[in-house]
Amino acid sequence: MGCFGFLKTMMILFNGIIFLAGAAILGVGIWVKVDNGSVLSFLQGISAADSQLGQVLNVGYLLIAVGSVLLILGFLGCCGAVRESRCMLLLFFVIVLIVFIAEVAGAIVLLVFKPLAEDLIQKAGEEAVKNIKKDYGTNKDLTGLWNSTMTTLKCCGFNNYTDFTGSPFVNGTGFYPPQCCGSSSCNGTTASSVDIPGCYPALKKLVDDNAVIIIAVALGIAALELAAMIVSMTLYCHIGSKRD
Numbered sequence: 001m002g003c004f005g006f007l008k009t010m011m012i013l014f015n016g017i018i019f020l021a022g023a024a025i026l027g028v029g030i031w032v033k034v035d036n037g038s039v040l041s042f043l044q045g046i047s048a049a050d051s052q053l054g055q056v057l058n059v060g061y062l063l064i065a066v067g068s069v070l071l072i073l074g075f076l077g078c079c080g081a082v083r084e085s086r087c088m089l090l091l092f093f094v095i096v097l098i099v100f101i102a103e104v105a106g107a108i109v110l111l112v113f114k115p116l117a118e119d120l121i122q123k124a125g126e127e128a129v130k131n132i133k134k135d136y137g138t139n140k141d142l143t144g145l146w147n148s149t150m151t152t153l154k155c156c157g158f159n160n161y162t163d164f165t166g167s168p169f170v171n172g173t174g175f176y177p178p179q180c181c182g183s184s185s186c187n188g189t190t191a192s193s194v195d196i197p198g199c200y201p202a203l204k205k206l207v208d209d210n211a212v213i214i215i216a217v218a219l220g221i222a223a224l225e226l227a228a229m230i231v232s233m234t235l236y237c238h239i240g241s242k243r244d
Contacts, residue, residue, distance in 0.1 A: 019074025137169025
């Protein structure tokens with residue numbers, strides 16, 4: 001097997017795996033959004049399942065988006081290599097390049113313009129707090145998303161428990177969310193005595209504590225993307241030279 005045959009085989013295998021993974025993720029995402037009752041029944045059937053597992057229903061849209069992108073990439077890369085289609089290989093290259101550029105741009109913003117990035121996050125946080133005060137307790141998707149986030153990160157609100165003051169949930173029940181209160185429920189007078197950090201500080205601490213792992217994973221993903229682009233362009237050029 002020559003170099004071209006080896007690269008073609010690796011392109012087919014690698015993108016075949018991506019295609020199957022994307023199809024599986026997309027299928028799960030669609031199932032989560034379309035058949036909520038079955039998903040909840042399945043989760044409740046797991047022994048010792050946490051009550052918050054039901055909140056996975058709120059990640060359905062994310063699964064659909066990620067699965068769709070992986071499905072398209074896997075199809076273009078695998079089918080492009082099998083059929084030796086320059087058009088598909090070029091589309092594959094362009095999509096991976098766009099994702100790579102977006103990741104590099106995001107890294108530059110975070111590293112070089114860190115104060116600007118923190119300012120943007122704070123502005124996004126202000127909008128998140130407005131949504132909490134307006135819809136937490138009445139909007140099922142928003143409420144579930146915040147409950148899941150707070151349970152996972154062991155945090156309360158974006159900044160702290162006061163983000164929920166005036167929300168439909170607090171106004172209707174007189175209590176703050178259980179994630180803000182430790183092991184017991186709390187009202188407006190006792191919530192301030194519970195030291196539960198906000199989700200932004202908690203997430204920032206989590207990132208700082210795992211910075212080395214995050215950088216290693218990011219570099220690994222970037223290396224795979226570069227390898228995919230190099231291989232796709234190599235096949236693209238080789239196929240073109242064969243036809244000339």
